[in-house]
Amino acid sequence: MAYPELLYQIALTQVPQIGDVHARILLQHYGSASAVFGAKMSELEKLEGIGTVRARALRGFSDFAALEKELHFIERYSVNTYFLTDPSYPKRLLQCYDPPVLLFGKGDIDLNAQRLVAVVGTRHPTDYGRRWTETFVEALAPLGVTIVSGLAFGIDAAAHKAALKHNIPTIGVVGHGLARVYPQEHTAMARNMVRAGGGLLTEFLSGTDPDKHNFPLRNRIVAGLSDCVVVVETAEKGGSMITARVADGYNRDVFAVPGRVGDKQAGGCNLLIRTNKAQLLTSAEEFVEAMGWNERTVATPAVQQKSLFTDLSEPEQQLLALLSDDQSIHIDELNLRSGLRTSEVAALLLELELKGAVRSLPGKQYKLA
Structure with missing residues (x-):
């Protein structure tokens, strides 16, 4: 029986033994979730990183019908989905080695906004910490940023509230499904975040409870989604x-x-600074200077860049549309998004570089020239 592609995408996140890294390997090879589930056992077990055990788990998965309730939830509550190969999937997460295969979002969220800043901290802040957070977020308002945090009590809530107060989009990454808001006390705030151009984001199915082990997974999305963490x-x-x-x-x-x-609340920050895992920060001005955001810049749309090169083939134009001039993209991401073969992408990138349309960077990264 054939199911909608979204159902196969959801199912890929539920197969035992198949984690985010394995799913990425499969998608790079097969191109879509439905193709992964349609693959033969003999093909799957030969893939590097998959093997017999994971191939059997894929071929033996049969809970598709049970997952149809997720499709109903998504449709009923206007939930947005972001699959690993979708153009709308967060580009910054694709730079990470373990991006979540599928994300669920509530609200008109721009996950590829030009500047995303994560602001995090204790659930039990001092008054000084709350005030510092609001002052910091307010100072970023003219810079076109989006504030990312975890919707928790304390510094997270202070960051979200400050963003709402100063008309800054803000994203709450949560460690549970979208059928609820946790903590419950933040339900109204979450609703306001959605209305103000931000919203909620999660990798968990709608009915997932906010279990303790979910939050480190949530934290990796906060980190990977953002340009920086404060x-x-x-x-x-x-x-x-x-x-x-x-x-x-x-x-x-x-x-x-x-x-x-x-101070107990300062112990972690002081440790990060002492071990050179974080830059010392005392003001928004220092932050803006360190990030090189002194002047507000507007990214040049790829479609404008394409018009400068009229002699390109259709596959070359397809790759060019995936690139930008302000952020590099790894060749693996171009593979996933274009649907082209690895060898073809490499050859096309070389042609585009020779034509002066793209620039190669260390680590197999590419951007518009």
Whole structure:
């Protein structure tokens, strides 16, 4: 029986033994979730990183009908979906080694906005921490940023509220399904975030509870979705430390606001600074200078760049439309998004580089010339 492609996409996230890294391998080879499930056992087990056990798990998966309730939820509540190969999938997450295969969003969220700043911290901040957060977020308002956080009590909530107050889009990445808001006290705030051009984002199915083990997974999305992470106050073993360390592993800029020696809420920030895992941050002005955001810039749409090169083939134009001049893209991402063979993408990129349309960077990264 054939199902809608979205159902196959949801199913791919539910197959035992198939994690995000394995799913990415499969999609790079087969191009779509339905093609993955339609693949032969003999083909699957020969794929590097898949093998017999995972191939059997894929071929043996049969819970498609049970997942149809997710399709109904998505349609009924106007949930947006972002699959790994979709053009709307967050480009920054694709730079990470373990991007979630499928994301669910509530609200008209621009996950590829020009500037995304994560602001995180303790659930039990001081008054100073709350005030610093609001002052910092307010100062970013003229720069066209989007504020990302985790919708939790404390610094997360302070960041979201400050963004709403100063008309800045804000995204709450949550560790549960979209059938609820956790904590419940933030339901009204979440609704206002959706209305104000931001919203909620999760990788979990609609009925998933906010279990403890979900939050480190949530934290990696906060880190990977953003250009940088700002830690305002956190203990040495706080959840924000996970976000900061993951962000550092993703080569994101990490900033930490220092606190008084001996203050529990400042222990994590001071540790990040002391171990060179974060840049010391005392003001929004320092942050803007460090990020090179002194002047507001407008990205040049790829479609405008295409018009400068009228002698391109259709596949070349297809690749060019996926590139931008302000952010590089890895060749694996171009593979996924274009649907072209790996060898074909490599050859086309070489042609485009010779024509002066694209520029290659270290690490198999490409951007518009």
